[in-house]
Amino acid sequence: MPTGREIAQLCGVSVATVSRVFNQPGTVNEDTRERVLRVAKELGYQPNESARALSTKQSTMIGLVWDTDHRRPGWRHPYLQDLLIGLKSALSAHGYHLLMLATSGDAREVGASLADPVGYVNMTRRHHLGGLVLIDSGSDAEAFAAFAQSGVPCVALDVAVDGPRATYVTSDNAGGARMATGHLAGLGHTRIATITGPPGNQPSRDRVAGYRTALQDAGLPARDEYVVAGDFYRTSGTVAMQRLLALDDPPTAVFAASDEMAVGALLAARAAGLRVPHDLAIVGFDDIEVAALVEPALTTVAQDKPGFGVAAAKAILAMITGSGREDPVVLPTRLVVRESCGS
Amino acid sequence: MPTGREIAQLCGVSVATVSRVFNQPGTVNEDTRERVLRVAKELGYQPNESARALSTKQSTMIGLVWDTDHRRPGWRHPYLQDLLIGLKSALSAHGYHLLMLATSGDAREVGASLADPVGYVNMTRRHHLGGLVLIDSGSDAEAFAAFAQSGVPCVALDVAVDGPRATYVTSDNAGGARMATGHLAGLGHTRIATITGPPGNQPSRDRVAGYRTALQDAGLPARDEYVVAGDFYRTSGTVAMQRLLALDDPPTAVFAASDEMAVGALLAARAAGLRVPHDLAIVGFDDIEVAALVEPALTTVAQDKPGFGVAAAKAILAMITGSGREDPVVLPTRLVVRESCGS
DNA sequence: TACGGTGATGTAACCGCTTACGGTGAAACG
DNA sequence: CGTTTCACCGTAAGCGGTTACATCACCGTA
Numbered sequence: 001m002p003t004g005r006e007i008a009q010l011c012g013v014s015v016a017t018v019s020r021v022f023n024q025p026g027t028v029n030e031d032t033r034e035r036v037l038r039v040a041k042e043l044g045y046q047p048n049e050s051a052r053a054l055s056t057k058q059s060t061m062i063g064l065v066w067d068t069d070h071r072r073p074g075w076r077h078p079y080l081q082d083l084l085i086g087l088k089s090a091l092s093a094h095g096y097h098l099l100m101l102a103t104s105g106d107a108r109e110v111g112a113s114l115a116d117p118v119g120y121v122n123m124t125r126r127h128h129l130g131g132l133v134l135i136d137s138g139s140d141a142e143a144f145a146a147f148a149q150s151g152v153p154c155v156a157l158d159v160a161v162d163g164p165r166a167t168y169v170t171s172d173n174a175g176g177a178r179m180a181t182g183h184l185a186g187l188g189h190t191r192i193a194t195i196t197g198p199p200g201n202q203p204s205r206d207r208v209a210g211y212r213t214a215l216q217d218a219g220l221p222a223r224d225e226y227v228v229a230g231d232f233y234r235t236s237g238t239v240a241m242q243r244l245l246a247l248d249d250p251p252t253a254v255f256a257a258s259d260e261m262a263v264g265a266l267l268a269a270r271a272a273g274l275r276v277p278h279d280l281a282i283v284g285f286d287d288i289e290v291a292a293l294v295e296p297a298l299t300t301v302a303q304d305k306p307g308f309g310v311a312a313a314k315a316i317l318a319m320i321t322g323s324g325r326e327d328p329v330v331l332p333t334r335l336v337v338r339e340s341c342g343s
Numbered sequence: 344m345p346t347g348r349e350i351a352q353l354c355g356v357s358v359a360t361v362s363r364v365f366n367q368p369g370t371v372n373e374d375t376r377e378r379v380l381r382v383a384k385e386l387g388y389q390p391n392e393s394a395r396a397l398s399t400k401q402s403t404m405i406g407l408v409w410d411t412d413h414r415r416p417g418w419r420h421p422y423l424q425d426l427l428i429g430l431k432s433a434l435s436a437h438g439y440h441l442l443m444l445a446t447s448g449d450a451r452e453v454g455a456s457l458a459d460p461v462g463y464v465n466m467t468r469r470h471h472l473g474g475l476v477l478i479d480s481g482s483d484a485e486a487f488a489a490f491a492q493s494g495v496p497c498v499a500l501d502v503a504v505d506g507p508r509a510t511y512v513t514s515d516n517a518g519g520a521r522m523a524t525g526h527l528a529g530l531g532h533t534r535i536a537t538i539t540g541p542p543g544n545q546p547s548r549d550r551v552a553g554y555r556t557a558l559q560d561a562g563l564p565a566r567d568e569y570v571v572a573g574d575f576y577r578t579s580g581t582v583a584m585q586r587l588l589a590l591d592d593p594p595t596a597v598f599a600a601s602d603e604m605a606v607g608a609l610l611a612a613r614a615a616g617l618r619v620p621h622d623l624a625i626v627g628f629d630d631i632e633v634a635a636l637v638e639p640a641l642t643t644v645a646q647d648k649p650g651f652g653v654a655a656a657k658a659i660l661a662m663i664t665g666s667g668r669e670d671p672v673v674l675p676t677r678l679v680v681r682e683s684c685g686s
Numbered sequence: 687t688a689c690g691g692t693g694a695t696g697t698a699a700c701c702g703c704t705t706a707c708g709g710t711g712a713a714a715c716g
Numbered sequence: 717c718g719t720t721t722c723a724c725c726g727t728a729a730g731c732g733g734t735t736a737c738a739t740c741a742c743c744g745t746a
Contacts, residue, residue, distance in 0.1 A: 001468055003702060014726045019704055029724060049469045050396035051702035054731050059393065061442070076632070080424050084443075092445035097466075099404070099442050100427075102435035123440075125344055126392045263636065289419070293606065295638045346732060357696050362734055372694060394732035397701050 002043040010039050022047065059128045061099045062091060062316055065120055065147070066135040075137060075233075078258070078286040079305040083157070086309025087133065094317055099129065117146040124152050130320040133312050134159065141200060153319040155312050160202050160328070165319050169311040169329040173203045173285075176301035176333030177210025177255065178217070180283040183299070183335060184253040185218035187343055189281060193226035193251035195240040195261050204232075207257045207285060226251055230261045237264025245272050252280060253341070259284035259291045262298055266340070277342030287336055296339035304331045345386040353382050365390065402471040404442045405434060405659055408463055408490070409478040418480060418576075421602070421629040422648040426500070429652025430476065437660055442472065460489040467495050473663040476655050477502065484543060496662040498655050503545050503671070508662050510669040512654045516546045516628075519644035519676030520553025520598065521560070523626040526642070526678060527596040528561035530686055532624060536569035536594035538583040538604050547575075550600045550628060569594055573604045580607025588615050595623060596684070602627035602634045602643055609637060609683070620685030630679055639682035647674045 004018045011018070013032060020028045021036045028036075039045075053059040064087075077083070088098055101123045124132060131153030134144050144156050148163030156168040177194075184192050194211045197204030208227065215222050228243050230236035237256055241264065244251055256262035262284030266276055274280045276296055284291060287302035311329045318326050337343055347361045354361070356375060363371045364379045371379075382388075396402040407430075420426070431441055444466045467475060474496035477487050487499050491506030499511040520537075527535050537554045540547030551570065558565050571586050573579035580599055584607065587594055599605035605627030609619055617623045619639055627634060630645035654672045661669050680686055 005702075015703075016705075016727080017725060019702095020725085023704075027724075032724085044465075046465045046469045048397065048471075048702050050393045050402065050471060051731090052704075053393035054391065054397055054733085055702080055704045057731075064443075076424055080427075081419055084423075088443055088445075095445060097442055097445050099440055100407075100431055102431075102438060102440050122387070122389045126389045128391075128393060290633050290636050293633055293637055348732075358733075359697080359735075360695060362732095363695090366734075370694080375694085391732050394701090395734080397703090398732080398734045400701075 001048075002040075002045045004045075004047070007036060007039050007043065007045055010043075011035050053128050057128055058130065060095050061097045061127060061129050063120065063124055063127075063129045063132045064098050064100045064135065065132050066100065067137050077135065077137075078260075078288050079303070079308075080135075082305035083135070083309045086306035087313050088309070090310040090313030091317075094313075096130065096313075096317070098133075099127065117143050117150070120147065121150045121152055131155070131165075131316045133157070133316055134161075141202065153316060155315040155319065155326075157308060157312055158203050163325070165323075165325055167315055167319065167326040167328050169308060169315060169331065170203060170206075171303040171308075171331045172333045173206035174210035174213065176285060176303075176335070177207040177257070178214040179210075179333070179335045180285065180299075180301050181211045181214030181255050182217060183337070183343070184255065184281055184283060184341060185214060185220060187253075187281065187341065189251075189253035190220055191226070191249065191251040192220065192253045192255065193228065193244050195228050195230045195237055195244075195254060195256040195265060197230060197232045197257045197261075199229060201232075204257055211255055230257070230264075232258040232260060234260045234264040234267075237261030238268040239264075241265035241268035242272075245269070245274075253282070254280065255283050255285075257285050259286045259288045259298060259300055262300065262340070263290060263294055266294060266298075277340050281341040283341050291336075292338065294340075299338045299341040299343070300336050302334045302336045304333075307331050344391075345383075345388045347388075347390070350379060350382050350386065350388055353386075354378050396471050400471055401473065403438050404440045404470060404472050406463065406467055406470075406472045406475045407441050407443045407478065408475050409443065410480050420478065420480075421631050422646070422651075423478075425648035426478070426652045429649035430656050431652070433653040433656030434660075437656075439473065439656075439660070441476075442470065460486050460493070463490065464493045464495055474498070474508075474659045476500070476659055477504075484545065496659060498658040498662065498669075500651060500655055501546050506668070508666070508668055510658055510662065510671050512651060512658060512672040512674065513546065513549075514646040514651075514674045515676045516549035517553035517556065519628060519646075519678070520550040520600070521557040522553075522676070522678045523628065523642075523644050524554045524557030524598050525560060526680070526686070527598065527624055527626060527684060528557060528563060530596075530624065530684065532594075532596035533563055534569070534592065534594040535563065535596045535598065536571065536587050538571050538573045538580055538587075538597060538599040538608060540573060540575045540600045540604075542572060544575075547600055554598055573600070573607075575601045575603060577603045577607040577610075580604030581611040582607075584608035584611035585615075588612070588617075596625070597623065598626050598628075600628050602629040602631045602641060605641055605643065605683070606633060606637055609641075620683050624684040626684050634679075635681065637683075642681045642684040642686070643679050645677045645679045647676075650674050 004015045008015045008018045018036055021033050134156040136158045141159050144159045144161050147154050148161035148166035153165040158170050161168050196208050228240040230240045256265050262282050269276050269280045284298045284300040287300045291298040291300045315326050347358045351358045351361045364376050477499040479501045484502050487502045487504050490497050491504035491509035494507055496508040501513050504511050539551050571583040573583045599608050605625050612619050612623045627641045627643035630643045634641040634643045658669050
């Protein structure tokens with residue numbers, strides 16, 4: 001591993017000049033700059049990032065906070081891969097790397113977990129991370145609030161947070177839900193139910209709100225018994241659907257706040273002898289891969305999956321360079337009409 | 344941010360002693376050790392990892408090489424999330440972090456991509472990474488070979504590599520394929536076809552081998568026209584199935600080398616008016632989430648998804664501490680019998 | 687009493703890079 | 717011709733740890 005000093009000696013200049021060539025070009029003579037660059041390339045010089053970080057007190061790394069919630073072991077992020085791709089490539093474009101922080105302590109007390117946000121913040125300081133990206137693992141709004149308050153630049157995904165240098169990016173959940181429900185109303189349905197996510201979850205609440213708005217739009221009454229809570233998991237969709245079907249006046253259409261639950265609802269409907277979409281129309285949310293595969297294929301609300309990551313990257317970079325807080329980002333959603341609503 | 348020096352002053356000792364408390368306990372007096380520890384805790388001392396890495400020439404980070412192949416944009420890893428969970432938690436337990444390296448260059452020439460393995464290796468040196476974990480993005484065996492030869496400790500997933508400090512983790516693809524095919528034979532099928540993955544892919548080749556072995560086991564002839572190549576994607580499964588159904592003597596059972604292709608095959612069979620499993624038995628590979636959801640639910644070969652990550656973590660840690668090469672790890676596979684084979 | 691051994695700690699060099707500061711020589715100016 | 721300006725570059729002081737080596741007090745032993 002060649003160092004700056006070696007380059008300097010070979011070029012007959014000082015290490016300071018070598019450093020300047022890379023960090024403040026323009027302050028160095030064209031000839032020497034070229035010479036340094038050439039030698040550096042020949043030797044395959046790679047600046048030592050540790051030394052650089054030590055000196056500048058900042059690294060080119062951004063922390064990724066993503067814990068699998070122990071209370072919800074089976075939780076799968078609806079589109080983790082797309083998210084990571086978007087995030088990573090957007091950060092890459094600015095020379096930043098993503099550091100997936102250790103999440104469980106060991107003997108040396110290295111580690112952090114959502115249960116202990118301080119651990120993550122400590123890691124941030126240790127490594128001079130520029131900031132943190134928080135991926136919702138299900139229901140940790142409280143923990144995220146702690147991050148946001150810590151003063152570390154951070155952007156949360158799908159969780160509204162507030163703090164001196166915090167912001168978030170989320171989908172237009174209300175709008176999406178409104179579109180979905182409105183679509184059902186437009187098809188002539190008047191008895192439209194919804195299966196919601198966990199009440200503590202912000203996107204979940206927004207989707208309920210969008211559902212309500214759409215009912216108003218269509219001049220339909222809001223019936224409390226048509227709002228059943230699930231937890232985004234499939235089985236909760238099944239249970240909720242069974243509950244709805246047991247009503248005196250069961251709905252003819254259901255908007256489920258996640259595709260997983262929509263699939264669960266679909267199974268329940270099928271088990272009850274109902275044909276979808278003939279007897280019951282179903283719309284989901286997320287547009288996960290499964291949505292296109294079930295029988296009938298699920299009409300659903302699609303989110304801008306890679307856009308999520310890209311927006312998060314932009315936001316965190318903006319908060320690192322600028323020193324204030326950024327405005328939250330709300331990404332548009334899109335209704336994907338397939339077969340399950342019988343349009 | 345308190346530094347070691349501050350701790351030292353408050354405790355009336357030298358920085359060397361503070362450092363020793365953390366790195367060579369036992370060489371320092373019990374009393375002072377305790378005192379230092381207490382003060383460190385009070386101040387919330389976090390050792391500066393950059394300084395530490397600079398001094399020791401090693402960091403607690405491991406690089407993750409995971410590019411989305413531009414030649415196969417739609418590629419989705421069958422179980423990225425489980426893999427990452429396993430990898431991350433196993434590394435965490437030893438105080439290591441995962442660094443997702445930047446993959447595309449920018450103006451400052453920061454970056455790396457599979458097309459340029461050197462870039463990744465350079466990043467490894469810059470950050471003093473302990474090693475690299477290579478996640479197969481579809482078909483980059485050549486690039487992976489370059490990593491393995493570079494001398495950087497690295498472990499590849501699902502790609503057999505060889506190098507001074509390289510090893511790999513893979514599933515027992517041959518065994519799984521043999522089980523799957525054997526299961527079909529056991530059900531009385533004699534005309535068993537297979538839809539393979541891309542020929543350049545090692546797991547793909549192993550699965551074909553397992554298929555062949557199972558035919559031998561059952562005393563069935565190996566018929567070349569029953570081996571059709573796909574590319575792991577769904578549509579290729581559909582195309583392959585159509586080809587198989589067009590044969591004079593079409594198969595009554597198919598082993599697809601991926602669940603995606605199995606689903607594609609299923610769609611083709613359905614389109615051709617065949618009932619699965621009555622007219623055609625299908626078995627897949629991977630046990631992705633969709634497998635349990637399609638109609639009929641897919642019999643498939645399950646891999647030890649989190650085990651993959653854990654094994655990779657173990658392997659890379661072993662290669663970092665030890666200085667030689669580790670033996671490849673082959674994880675057992677498991678046949679998950681559902682409905683698509685009609686057992 | 688002198689001496690070697692031992693445990694605990696301090697001293698200082700070093701890791702590789704950044705950057706404030708000051709110096710140099712040439713060009714520009716009065 | 718003296719002085720100012722400016723582009724360019726070297727000097728050196730960090731950044732915050734680690735660790736080889738030196739130091740020192742203290743003990744047991746000859």
